[in-house]
Amino acid sequence: MNHPPVAITGIGAISALGTGTAAQLEALRAGRSGIGHLTHLQLPFPELWFGEVKATNTDLAALAGVDPDRSRTVLLGLVAAQEALRDAGIGADTVVDLLSASTVGGMDRSEAFATGWMTGGVDGIDRAPGHAVGDHALQLARHLGLRGLVTTLSTACSSSANALMLGAWLIRSGRAEVVLAGGTDALCRFTTAGFRALSAMDGTPCRPFSADRGGMNLGEGAAYLVLERADRAAARGRTPLAYLAGAANTNDAHHQTATSPDGEGPYQAMRAALEDAGRAPEAVDLINAHGTGTDNNDGTEQVAMERLFATVPPFVSTKSATGHTLAAAGALEAVFSVLAIRHGVVPANLRFTAPIEGSRSAPNTAPREARVATVLSTSFGFGGNDSALVLTATP
Amino acid sequence: MDAQALKQQLKAQIIEQLNLEEVKVDDIGDDQVLFGEGLGLDSIDALELIVLLERHYGIKITDPKQGQTVFRSVNTMAEFIQSHGK
Amino acid sequence: MTPIAHSRLSPGVFTLNGTLLAAPSAPPVEALRAAYQALAMDYPKFHKMDLAAKLTVLVAEPVLRVARDRGADLAEGTAVLALSRSGSGSSDVEHWRVRQDTGLASPAVFVYTLPNIGVGELTIRHGIHGPSLCLMTDGPHSAESVMAARLLRRDPRVRWLVCLWSDIFAARFEAQAVLFGPDDDPTNQADPTTLFPSTP
Numbered sequence: 001m002n003h004p005p006v007a008i009t010g011i012g013a014i015s016a017l018g019t020g021t022a023a024q025l026e027a028l029r030a031g032r033s034g035i036g037h038l039t040h041l042q043l044p045f046p047e048l049w050f051g052e053v054k055a056t057n058t059d060l061a062a063l064a065g066v067d068p069d070r071s072r073t074v075l076l077g078l079v080a081a082q083e084a085l086r087d088a089g090i091g092a093d094t095v096v097d098l099l100s101a102s103t104v105g106g107m108d109r110s111e112a113f114a115t116g117w118m119t120g121g122v123d124g125i126d127r128a129p130g131h132a133v134g135d136h137a138l139q140l141a142r143h144l145g146l147r148g149l150v151t152t153l154s155t156a157c158s159s160s161a162n163a164l165m166l167g168a169w170l171i172r173s174g175r176a177e178v179v180l181a182g183g184t185d186a187l188c189r190f191t192t193a194g195f196r197a198l199s200a201m202d203g204t205p206c207r208p209f210s211a212d213r214g215g216m217n218l219g220e221g222a223a224y225l226v227l228e229r230a231d232r233a234a235a236r237g238r239t240p241l242a243y244l245a246g247a248a249n250t251n252d253a254h255h256q257t258a259t260s261p262d263g264e265g266p267y268q269a270m271r272a273a274l275e276d277a278g279r280a281p282e283a284v285d286l287i288n289a290h291g292t293g294t295d296n297n298d299g300t301e302q303v304a305m306e307r308l309f310a311t312v313p314p315f316v317s318t319k320s321a322t323g324h325t326l327a328a329a330g331a332l333e334a335v336f337s338v339l340a341i342r343h344g345v346v347p348a349n350l351r352f353t354a355p356i357e358g359s360r361s362a363p364n365t366a367p368r369e370a371r372v373a374t375v376l377s378t379s380f381g382f383g384g385n386d387s388a389l390v391l392t393a394t395p
Numbered sequence: 396m397d398a399q400a401l402k403q404q405l406k407a408q409i410i411e412q413l414n415l416e417e418v419k420v421d422d423i424g425d426d427q428v429l430f431g432e433g434l435g436l437d438s439i440d441a442l443e444l445i446v447l448l449e450r451h452y453g454i455k456i457t458d459p460k461q462g463q464t465v466f467r468s469v470n471t472m473a474e475f476i477q478s479h480g481k
Numbered sequence: 482m483t484p485i486a487h488s489r490l491s492p493g494v495f496t497l498n499g500t501l502l503a504a505p506s507a508p509p510v511e512a513l514r515a516a517y518q519a520l521a522m523d524y525p526k527f528h529k530m531d532l533a534a535k536l537t538v539l540v541a542e543p544v545l546r547v548a549r550d551r552g553a554d555l556a557e558g559t560a561v562l563a564l565s566r567s568g569s570g571s572s573d574v575e576h577w578r579v580r581q582d583t584g585l586a587s588p589a590v591f592v593y594t595l596p597n598i599g600v601g602e603l604t605i606r607h608g609i610h611g612p613s614l615c616l617m618t619d620g621p622h623s624a625e626s627v628m629a630a631r632l633l634r635r636d637p638r639v640r641w642l643v644c645l646w647s648d649i650f651a652a653r654f655e656a657q658a659v660l661f662g663p664d665d666d667p668t669n670q671a672d673p674t675t676l677f678p679s680t681p
Contacts, residue, residue, distance in 0.1 A: 103595060107573070134568075134617030151625050152617040154568060155597040162614060169632040190573070193580055194591030199442060199459045248636075249612040251561075251604040256592050258438055268610060272638070382592065383601025385613060413589070416528035435525070442588035450583055 003172035005395035007233045007240035010088025010226035012080040012182075013335045015322045016051035016219055019063065020083055025339045031348040031367040033321050035205045035217050038187075045192055049205050051219025051323020052187060066143055071106040072220075074139045076328075077184030080222035081144055088226035089238065090178060096226075097148035097176045099167050100137040101159030101183030103327040108188035136184065146180065154327065156381030157290075158249070159183050160223070161330025161389055165247035167227045177232050182224030182331035191326065192218055198257065206293035208317035209302060209363045210353040216292040219323020223331035225338070230395060242338045245374075245392040246277025252384035258296045263304030265386035266290075270308050270376060273388035279374055284313045286346055288333045288377040289363070291317020292324050297380065302359050312361035314370075320350035330379035330387065337375035337391040346370050402473050409469075412447045413440050425470045433468075441466055448472075454479045484659035486547040487678050490516060490540040491655040497543040509654045513539060529589065530602055531572045536649050537563065537599030538606060540656035545607055548641055548660050558640040558663075560633045561600055561613040562676075564626050566648040568596035568617055599647070612636055621646035621657055622675040630661075630676055644676045 013020070016034025017027035027034065034051050040059075041052060053060075053076065060075035061068030064082065068075070077100065090096060134152040141150040153163045160183025167181035185191075195201050195218060202215035225244075233240055250272065252265025259265060274281060290301055298317075305312050318336050319325075325332055336347060349363035373393040380386045396404070406420045409429075413436065423434065430436045436444075441462050448454045448465075454476065456462055465475045488497045495503040495516050503519035505512035513535045517527055520542050527535060545555065553559060572593040579587045592598065597615040604613065614629055630644055640663040647656040657677050672679075 110573075134619075137617075149625055149628075151629075153615060154595065154617055155600075155613070155615050156595045166614065166629065166632065169635065170628070173632060173635060175628060175632075190576065190594070193586040194576060194588075194594060197442065197446070197586035197588040197591055198439075199445075199588075249614070251601075251610050251613055253604040253608050253610055255437065255605070256439065256598060256601050265610070381597065382595055383597045384604060385597055385601065414529045415525070417525050439589050439592055446585050446587060450585060 005230040006168045006171045006244045007228050007230040008225050008242045008244055008338055009228045009233050009238050009240055010084040010090065011241060011335045011338050012083025012087060013221065013223040013332055014053055014076055014079045015221035015325060015332055016053060017322055019055065019079065021335060021339065024335065025343060027321065028318070028336060028339060028347040029345050029367055031350065033205065033350050035321070035323060041187055043187065043189055043192065048192065048201060049217045050187060051217055051325065053220050070139065071109045071136065072186035073102055073104050073106060073108065073184050074136050076186055076220065076222040077136060077140050078143055080182065080184065081140055081180060081224040084180060084224040084226050085144065088228070090226060092145050094178055095148045096146045097170060097179045098137060098141050098146050098150045099153060099163040099179060099181040100140055101153045101163045101327040102136050102185055103154055103156060103159060104185045104188055104191060105136050107190045108186050148176070155385040156383055157324070157326055157329055158379040158381035158385045158387040159327035159330065161379035161387035162249055164225065164227070164244060164331060164334055164389055165249060165387060168244045168247050171227055171229050177229050179227040180224055181227055182222065183327040184222035185220060185326040185328045187218060187220040200294050202293055205351060206320055207351040207353055208291035208293040208320050208349055209298050209356065210351070211356050212353055213293050213295065213298055215294050216319065217323040219319070219325040221322060221325040221328050221332055223328055223335045225331060225334055242341045243392045243395050244389060245395065246273045246279065246390035247388070248272030248276055249385065249387045252386055254384055257382050259300040259380060261300060263300040263307065265384055266301055266304035266378060266380055267307050269386040269388040270304065270378060273376065273390050277390035277392065279390060281309050283374045284376050285370070285372045286340055286375045287313055287315035288337050288375055289315045289317045290378045290380045291319055291349070293317070293319065299356055301378070301380070302356055302361065306359065306361060314346055314364040316347050316349040316364050318347050333377045333379070334389055334391060337377045340372045340375055341391060341393050344369050344371055346372065398473055398477070401476065402469050405469050405472055408447055408451060412443050423469060426468050429466055429468060448476070452476050452480055483665065484678065485551070485662050485665070486544040486660040488540050488543045488658045490536065495519060502543065508652055509649060512654070524606065531593035533567065533569055533571055533647065533649050534593060534599035534602045536647050536654055536656045537645060538602050540647065540658045541603050541643060541645060544643060544658045544660040551662065553641045555607050555609050557610055558638060559609050560611045560636065560639040560642050561603065561609060562626065562630050562633055562642065562644045563597065563600045563613065563615045564618045564621060564623070564646045565596050565615065566619060567650040569594045569598065570650045611639055621677045624674050626676055627673055646677060
């Protein structure tokens with residue numbers, strides 16, 4: 001490695017498991033699930049299972065200290081981003097670049113304006129406040145008082161993993177000293193109806209990596225991490241929580257929604273991320289898998305893991321607890337990876353029933369304590385966009 | 396509707412629903428395999444065909460795997476519609 | 482960076498390195514079909530894409546043909562940087578409209594309600610396995626896009642880089658693509674705010 005190490009000096013998260021990283025840790029340790037029917041959101045899907053953040057927009061706005069009249073995506077993002085900056089001890093005097101990911105953007109709000117566009121013609125969507133997916137990052141930067149670069153990434157379910165990758169590159173190249181990177185997505189009709197049309201939703205709480213898995217549960221949430229040049233963190237007396245030692249992105253180039261049968265894209269992403277981190281596969285203590293619970297994803301992901309690892313290390317899909325938080329997932333799972341390293345906890349892959357036929361590995365099914373020094377965290381998106389991050393205890 | 400008319404209608408609906416712009420009704424054989432090497436349809440097309448059946452014929456397929464047999468060819472689709480239709 | 486190839490696709494203009502390939506007039510549906518025919522692509526899957534993905538695939542096609550002619554390793558050594566203003570706006574509206582009109586969402590429409598799906602189509606068509614990034618920007622000229630392009634080039638696997646700009650919504654559409662080769666030094670940038678030449 002000939003580049004400066006990238007330290008993680010702050011983390012923030014909100015998900016179905018709770019508000020704040022302490023709540024996430026407590027739930028991961030207890031093996032608690034956040035999956036259930038909706039209780040706070042007014043959406044017409046009483047029969048479906050979700051990883052809902054148990055807070056109304058008014059609750060979230062109060063937490064974030066802003067007016068609630070805005071997208072839930074922005075409100076969730078603000079709560080997580082504020083926690084991350086606070087955790088890192090970063091104040092308004094520091095120039096921070098924001099790399100933020102979202103797929104939903106202000107879609108939940110646009111829905112409220114939908115009748116208007118329908119009657120006013122499609123041109124009206126340009127007037128739906130906050131619809132453009134990039135708008136959420138501008139709102140975040142404004143409310144957080146950030147003065148650096150503001151960029152929105154959108155590569156489906158790998159979006160925030162790519163935000164973290166780009167953040168690491170910025171710091172390594174010397175173009176930035178402090179980056180706030182992550183993602184946010186709220187539940188809304190738009191994505192729920194879409195994934196239901198794709199027959200991608202389990203009618204019961206999801207069972208990732210199980211032979212009888214039936215699809216995903218949609219979730220919502222936000223997570224942000226403060227990335228900082230390690231020598232800068234040291235100079236201001238901060239001990240890094242962990243390091244973002246490696247990252248890679250590849251394209252599967254097979255199909256819009258399905259990964260190739262041999263898991264080539266995921267395999268290459270994991271292999272390249274470990275190479276980038278200067279780590280051998282044997283060094284990996286935990287894989288925080290993408291594990292959506294769909295037939296295609298989990299089957300091909302496990303094939304890819306078994307190609308890369310002679311013995312597959314403990315692996316889990318924490319989406320069994322949070323639901324699939326789409327663009328937020330990569331960052332949320334990076335936060336879980338940091339918690340695993342800091343607190344020596346291997347989370348559980350909940351509701352696992354039986355191994356996938358033909359596989360020679362199975363996920364970790366109960367939370368346990370263990371030394372975790374190296375985590376491989378994966379995120380694979382529609383469009384064949386595959387990313388892997390390597391998070392470590394030491395540079 | 397007689398079987399032949401139903402098949403012609405199905406072919407037109409398949410072409411429209413799946414945006415098979417360079418395919419004409421007469422290009423699709425009654426027994427031609429629709430997926431893979433046949434007409435080259437994929438998993439998203441299969442889901443669209445589920446929507447087509449529900450929208451035009453009021454028939455719901457809840458298990459996408461059932462689609463694999465139903466959507467083998469225009470013949471199998473027509474038989475399925477005639478045995479399940481309202 | 483001086484690109485090896487530069488294509489542009491907008492109402493009345495489809496060019497490669499300033500040479501007119503076609504003159505597709507609006508509206509976009511017909512214009513993009515005309516551009517497709519001008520390229521003689523013979524790619525039936527094209528017709529299944531939404532307008533944003535079609536625009537991405539079309540504008541990239543001429544520069545990727547140049548890359549292939551120059552012996553580029555499209556499979557392993559090529560990265561894609563996509564910049565988009567409209568993202569998936571057109572399909573977002575269509576997804577909503579279909580659901581409103583029929584009570585049922587269309588799977589094939591929903592798949593395209595993501596800004597990176599056009600890049601997905603591009604990587605499938607050309608078998609590109611290298612890294613890609615999709616950024617939402619207000620225009621083709623933005624310092625962050627130059628930064629992202631330079632960072633992508635630091636990946637040791639990347640020798641060729643394709644950068645795309647696109648914007649398509651309702652009646653408006655505009656796209657550009659540029660190709661950078663292995664010998665193009667990213668630091669030799671006269672104008673640090675853009676990847677795209679200002680001349681056609």
